[in-house]
Amino acid sequence: MESRPHWAARAEDAVIARVGATLRRRHWVTRVEPYTGYGTTGWVRVFARAVLAPPGTRSAQVAESDHPRRPVRGWRSFVSAQVPFQPVDVVVADDRHRVVADRGGYLDAVLPAELEPGWHEIRLGIGDEWVAAPVRVVGPEPTTAVISDIDDTVMVTALPRPLLAAWNALVLHEHARREVPGMPELFRRWQAAHGDPPVFYLSTGAWNVAPALRRFLHRRGFPPGPLLLTDWGPTNTGWFRSGAEHKRRTLHRLMTELPQLTWALVGDDGQHDPQLYAEAVADHPGRVEVVAIRRLSPAEQLLSHGIPLPLHAALADDAPAVAVGSDGHELLLRLVDEGLLPPVGPH
16 A cells, blocks of 8 residues: 655645646646656657746747856746646657656656667657657667766865855856866767767756756756756655665666666765765676766865765775866876876877
8 A cells, every 4th residue: 555645745735736726827838848868779768847837938948948048047947836747748759658747747757769879859748839858869889978976076066065055056147157177178088088978967956957957068068968867845755855865776777777888987075976886886896987086175075974985995896997086187187097088188
């Protein structure tokens, strides 16, 4: 027998129902916000969210645009009205499927598909309104793909400092956000050296910020790839989801779904990345080629959770290569030293 949802989840559902009813009386319309998906030549994993939008809003206006008309303050990303259990039509390679969103309006579905490796577009629709979503199809050939954290790994968010993190997330305009120095170059050089392998961005951030994150990555020159985020709201069992558990499950799922790939795991030592990556190495022997960790300052580490266990101590003796550096430039040099990237030529 399924347990009754946590009271916080029931309260959230009641608020969402009341807000939705009010907005519909004001003629707001249901639209699909698409996110980047991934898959293989036999299936695709589709991400999207059903939301309410002001009257007259077209589907393209709620899509993940790389070029918003004006800078957006961070808090706007968290102000949305989801549509629970909304049916959404998905067209993949001319095959049409009907998928139902969850209680948060989120759609996460694996659908059969026959697609060639590379980038494709699928279509998602509600009624007569349709929108396109990019999908990265991974081929059967072996390569070393990338799984990267976002916060304080590729983007400066200062998560160990709560007040500054809140300012960065909720107040700053999108264009004011900064990349970690050297990280775009590190990613581009890895892509060039390994034949443009897939890149997955794994974060404990909320799906609400996916469009803003995608625009940030595009503007700063990072390679495109699926964002694997979570929902911050209450669950059937408690107030909040576990960010560490989200990352742990996602790492396991990617390694299980894509057995032809080995991985470069990129993160920072400000939260749980060293421990989670060490667990992934132990659980999937031979599947991780390198673990690259951005080293935060001692003050950032202390404000985060105290001095962390050194990555080498967390890994077994037969661990993959390890690179540790304060930014992308230093990590790039460490990867060259390990023989995983060609030497940096003169500029």
